[in-house]
Amino acid sequence: MTMTNAMIYIHIPFCDSKCFYCNFASGIYDDNTKKKYFDKLIDEIKFNATKDFNITSIYIGGGTPSSVDADFISRIIQVIKENYIVDKNAEISMEANPCSLSKEKLLKYKQIGINRLSIGVQSLDDNCLKLIGRRHTKKEAIEKIKLAKSCGFENINCDVLIGIPSQNYRKLKNTVKNLVRLKVSHISAYMLINEPNTLLTKKIENNEVKTVNEDKCVVFYDKIVKFLHRHGYERYEVSNFAKDNKMCKQNLGYWLGTDYLGFGLASHSYVNGERYFNTSNLKEYLNSDFNYKKHKLSNQEKIEERIMLGLRTKFGVSIETLKNLGYDITKSKKNELYMLKSNNFITINDNKIIVNKNKFGVLNQIILKLLP
Ligand SMILES: C[S@@+](CC[C@H](N)C(=O)[O-])C[C@H]1O[C@@H](n2cnc3c(N)ncnc32)[C@H](O)[C@@H]1O
Ligand code: SF4
Structure with missing residues (x-):
């Protein structure tokens, strides 16, 4: 295993x-x-x-x-x-x-x-x-x-x-x-x-x-x-x-969505699609029994995170991962992808959408075009 x-x-x-x-x-x-x-x-x-x-x-x-x-x-x-x-x-x-x-x-x-x-x-x-x-x-x-x-x-x-x-x-x-x-x-x-x-x-x-x-x-x-x-x-x-x-x-x-465990003041964790939050109040933390506030991410939130974080990196966001989350970006954003690609804002390579390095300055605008 x-x-x-x-x-x-x-x-x-x-x-x-x-x-x-x-x-x-x-x-x-x-x-x-x-x-x-x-x-x-x-x-x-x-x-x-x-x-x-x-x-x-x-x-x-x-x-x-x-x-x-x-x-x-x-x-x-x-x-x-x-x-x-x-x-x-x-x-x-x-x-x-x-x-x-x-x-x-x-x-x-x-x-x-x-x-x-x-x-x-x-x-x-x-x-x-x-x-x-x-x-x-x-x-x-x-x-x-x-x-x-x-x-x-x-x-x-x-x-x-x-x-x-x-x-x-x-x-x-x-x-x-x-x-x-x-x-x-x-x-x-x-x-x-x-x-x-x-x-x-x-x-x-x-x-x-x-x-x-x-x-x-x-x-x-x-x-x-x-x-x-x-x-x-x-x-x-x-x-x-x-x-x-x-x-x-x-x-x-x-950025690429690996699970993590966060310990200590104001830290948070992300495990199996759920986020756990620690207090950011030191007194509270010192008396804490680790009863974390939790938030289970909806599919929509997961898709948004994948796009927003993945596109920050040279590895981009996987079209397959988005599909597995129920978002077929190649269909839903066909025109946007075509426009971004033909104007050299993004590259689609190996089933991944990658922002071209000289276009990080307009990353937020690119993200907005691709969010569901
Ligand atoms: C926890 S600190 C790094 C280590 C150590 N505490 C130090 O400052 O030498 C993390 C980094 O966040 C960045 N940072 C902190 N406040 C920031 C701000 N207002 N805007 C941009 N970067 C910030 C700084 O570059 C800092 O080095
Ligand atoms: S106060 Fe200064 S030394 Fe302390 S974490 Fe912030 S940047 Fe680093």
């Missing part, structure tokens, strides 16, 4: 400081709260124990997992391995902030099986970093990437933000150029979103900082895509670029 593949996501809601733009479920807490949280997280991982899945990827995200004692992370991985079947080739990723990485921690991560690091670099321009409340400098970020490499990490992602106040194309290109020089295997380039209730949004509203014009950001993005392409980084998803095929298994899994 072949086992279904699945992935595990672990949320660590702790940071050493709160960046001005971020509204993720994360904050600054004392050691006692951290200890209680990890005890609860371990309870939750054990509570859901199952040997029904082959776990192909584990992703420890946050917040900032590197900000806590490495022994906490070690314990989490150990408990997962004791309670689930983890594939011997599983990707085990962890998010890190340059400020909290040290040689000692990195060697420990390596020893416990973490084989992919995702480092929040955001920018390699000191003024940009300051304006968004990052505590590290360009120098520190570069040093920590080099340190991670010297500790044996070959698979390193760096997050980069586009549209940081004061950013221009020269600053952005310099950031990406430095990362290319450092030969990181993966770059995630996100458009900065001005989230509600963040200090950055308040500063913008009070005219303390100026946003970068949206049209300019689109131009920056197009240029960066070309720059990365010239240097061997393939855009395999709207915001993600990989060298030597080092795509992030976990993110690909989300």
